[in-house]
Amino acid sequence: MVHGGRVTDATQPENSLAPGLYIVATPIGNLGDITLRAIDVLKRCDGIACEDTRVTGKLLKHLGISKPMWRYDDHSEHRDRSRLVESTRDRAVALVSDAGTPMVSDPGYRLVNDCRAEGIPVTVLPGACAAVAGLALSGLPNDRFLFAGFLPSKEKARREMLEELSAIDSTLVFYETAPRLIKSLTTIGEVLPDREVAVARELTKLHEELRRGLPAGLIAYFEAHPPKGEIVLLVGPPPERVASEEDADAMLIDALRTMKASQAAAQVAKATGVDRKTLYARAMELRSA
Template identity: 70%
Template sequence: MTQSTTQTSSEENPEVPLSPGLYIVATPIGNLGDITMRSVDVLSRCDGVACEDTRVTGKLLKHLGIGKPLWRYNDHSEERDRARLVQTMLDRAVVLVSDAGTPLISDPGYRLVQDAREAGVPVTSLPGPCAAVVGLTLSGLPNDKFLFAGFLPSKEQARVRALEEVASVDATLVFYETGPRLAKSLQAIGTTLPGRTVSVARELTKMFEECRTDTPNSLIRHYTESPPKGEIVLMIGPPARHVASEVEVDTLLREALQSDKASQAAGKVAKATGLDRKTLYARAMALRSE
């Protein structure tokens, strides 16, 4: 069953309780002043709040002067926890928040929304802070098209594979990263996506907000001297927009085939041109058989 998502009439009248359903509320990523008036209103009139960490959300509600039941819902929650929340939404107004920013962005909350819609529960989403969007607007990188891909894998080979998969995407790439892993990710970007411009945004909306846009090597040097803390928005500029001709592509492939297998040659040329690796592999195989 598909449930339409419409704003409930009770949201228009602060004197009455909220209608039953699921309310997705974005919370500040640093500066508490970024909470919206509508979010405060919904939090103050809901029946309970599902959150990643009750301590984090408890501090926010205390700051807002709001007291509500808090129910833990995070990566480790079981299916029965989700079912219990959906059952509660049938006759009560439940708010879903993350520790910071917009829920469902790089977290598993979408399963709760799926189950709520299938159960016929009205779903309302309130716009608000999102670290990926804030970082992108600060970076100076092209933002007419961008791809948000969550966190890069923590293991080296998986990280490289993840970068290779999006190497040909003609858009700014946006990832989340942590301070301790930043240098390794920058190293992988420099090797896997050579020639790209990279931006690192951290401490967003806070006193020491910072956004640096440079080459991977320059950023590695800076953050080696000044190790970053906390969560980071890591952005990679799109590949060069120069479109290589067929003659140029064949020349690059022939040069690479002198020392590499067809798959390796295709990978190198894909990185250099931003062209599709599978197409280049097929062409490399054809050239090798000539």
């Protein structure tokens, strides 16, 4: 049946959603950040799978919605997931996390994989995400970034993880808890002492705060002002490497084999941080030698 330009199933009530799993992003703090589409799906779905029924219950009460809720979190057993998958065969089930977008540092990917394996439709509703909000607020380079979840709580594992990620030429994005922030900043200061760091705290909430600087300065600030709330911890990419004259010459000589002097200078400048005009002049000298 075609109704208002929309194909509907005559066997279902006009207002109902098609069976399947609906991944619904919820606010990370400010309840005004819920999307119109998310409200619509939460109103029309048959039930909601959530991390904590108390947290989701507060959101539903704010929206004036009453729906069955099923707990689904890190501790859910395989049979709980199997029951949810079976429910999505003939019912519309919304999957939410306590805050933000499900599947971002969240156990829901197993449920999505199982639904896809069974041929059950999966629909995603984009919305709030603390990692992306923190990146936007930080002002750190965002053309390339790596979200790495939570840093390990043990110092040795935390150090090893940061050492592993140190060679990646991107902004690193982590989630962190307030009680562990100083320890994480200390390890970052030891492993990545020259990297600029940003601490985004209580995003979208009344006491939202962004502090940016080198690890040592941030440690001093947060020792004097103990942090509270949810935190996104961001580490800027490695500073541009300035090569020695010998390194730059070797790279120019290699580039000049296949490029014009201007192209070679531009490529080596990008790789080393050396001034492009200086490199161009040197390339012309090398070419005429």
